[in-house]
Amino acid sequence: MILSRNIRKSFGKHQILKGIDLHIGKGRIFGLAGRSGAGKSTFLRCINGIEPYDDGSLQVAGVELATLRDRQLRSFRKSIGMVFQQFSLLERLTVFENVALPMKCWNYDNRTIRTRVDELLGLVGLSAKRSQKPWELSGGQKQRVAIARALSLTPEILLCDEATSALDPKTAQEILLLLKGINLQLGITIVMVTHQMSVLTGICDEMAIMEGGRVDCQGAVETIFRQQPKALRNLLGSSRASAESSDVTTTVFLVDKSDVVARMVFDLDVMLHISKVPVSGAGLLVNVPADRFDEVTRYLDQRQVNWYPEEAPDPSPAASRFDRAEPEMLDQCINR
Numbered sequence: 001m002i003l004s005r006n007i008r009k010s011f012g013k014h015q016i017l018k019g020i021d022l023h024i025g026k027g028r029i030f031g032l033a034g035r036s037g038a039g040k041s042t043f044l045r046c047i048n049g050i051e052p053y054d055d056g057s058l059q060v061a062g063v064e065l066a067t068l069r070d071r072q073l074r075s076f077r078k079s080i081g082m083v084f085q086q087f088s089l090l091e092r093l094t095v096f097e098n099v100a101l102p103m104k105c106w107n108y109d110n111r112t113i114r115t116r117v118d119e120l121l122g123l124v125g126l127s128a129k130r131s132q133k134p135w136e137l138s139g140g141q142k143q144r145v146a147i148a149r150a151l152s153l154t155p156e157i158l159l160c161d162e163a164t165s166a167l168d169p170k171t172a173q174e175i176l177l178l179l180k181g182i183n184l185q186l187g188i189t190i191v192m193v194t195h196q197m198s199v200l201t202g203i204c205d206e207m208a209i210m211e212g213g214r215v216d217c218q219g220a221v222e223t224i225f226r227q228q229p230k231a232l233r234n235l236l237g238s239s240r241a242s243a244e245s246s247d248v249t250t251t252v253f254l255v256d257k258s259d260v261v262a263r264m265v266f267d268l269d270v271m272l273h274i275s276k277v278p279v280s281g282a283g284l285l286v287n288v289p290a291d292r293f294d295e296v297t298r299y300l301d302q303r304q305v306n307w308y309p310e311e312a313p314d315p316s317p318a319a320s321r322f323d324r325a326e327p328e329m330l331d332q333c334i335n336r
């Protein structure tokens with residue numbers, strides 16, 4: 001979906017991107033980490049065509065960006081949604097109008113806009129807030145509006161630049177879960193730029209760490225956290241990462257096909273050990289086939305995981321339906 005080869009970018013005399021090589025597969029949730037100033041946001045802006053690069057090849061959804069002329073680039077940018085740390089909502093517009101804005105700009109007719117916005121507000125669990133103004137919303141709700149707006153032109157890729165950094169840990173988890181649900185339901189490729197280890201271990205399949213204008217390591221999140229390469233140790237050692245890792249817990253849903261079979265809250269250090277568990281992903285949604293459930297829960301019990309409800313639930317009868325289409329359902333899982 002995104003193939004970057006030797007991307008270079010300078011601002012004046014300062015070369016910020018010194019040859020970025022990255023491959024991000026379709027339908028993935030890809031985490032891009034790195035210290036402040038590493039060039040993460042600059043690279044995201046290259047991906048969505050806002051920032052021209054000086055050298056290299058960048059193919060996004062099969063298109064070589066450097067070949068696009070202005071109008072083609074504008075049209076290409078419809079296929080990419082963007083979400084920022086500071087929400088970037090227009091304060092004078094209602095929730096509905098904020099989400100509708102990109103479609104208005106592209107002259108969609110009012111009926112299409114109404115249908116699409118209703119659908120998106122349902123998806124992000126904000127149907128009841130459609131007439132509110134941003135100042136009447138919590139941070140998490142504002143970010144839900146921003147996510148709905150980013151999805152309004154049905155993009156293939158969602159770029160999230162520190163989308164959870166301004167939120168408290170619980171709200172951040174809810175937003176991560178929403179993004180995971182959107183990824184599962186719509187098959188959208190998501191790139192998460194983040195300083196937060198919990199974002200990487202929570203929902204990303206693969207990750208890369210940028211250092212000094214280059215990609216220092218790239219691979220499956222489980223593998224990188226298990227192997228702890230120098231780039232990760234550097235990042236964990238930096239004050240922002242370590243301050244956070246000490247008190248962060250991660251909610252994990254064990255999912256068998258589409259059923260949530262258990263919910264647990266992990267300390268981050270336990271989360272880092274989950275890579276020893278033979279599961280197909282570590283994070284908010286851990287897919288565990290029913291025949292391996294015992295094996296996994298036994299392992300997790302040994303790790304003194306806090307179970308909700310108190311004892312490990314019987315996977316089959318107690319399983320609650322996990323409807324990919326319903327973020328409200330996900331909310332209920334969190335608040336249960």
Ligand SMILES: Nc1ncnc2c1ncn2[C@@H]1O[C@H](COP(=O)(O)OP(=O)(O)OP(=O)(O)O)[C@@H](O)[C@H]1O
Nearest residue numbers: 011012016034035036037038039040041042043195
């Ligand atoms: N438009 C610009 N003009 C000049 N320099 C810029 C511009 N945009 C970014 N830079 C510089 O490029 C470097 C990388 O910035 P960038 O915002 O990409 O880093 P980042 O990895 O996203 O950092 P953070 O984690 O703090 O958001 C910084 O030194 C920044 O000052």
Ligand SMILES: [Mg+2]
Nearest residue numbers: 040041042161
């Ligand atoms: Mg940045």
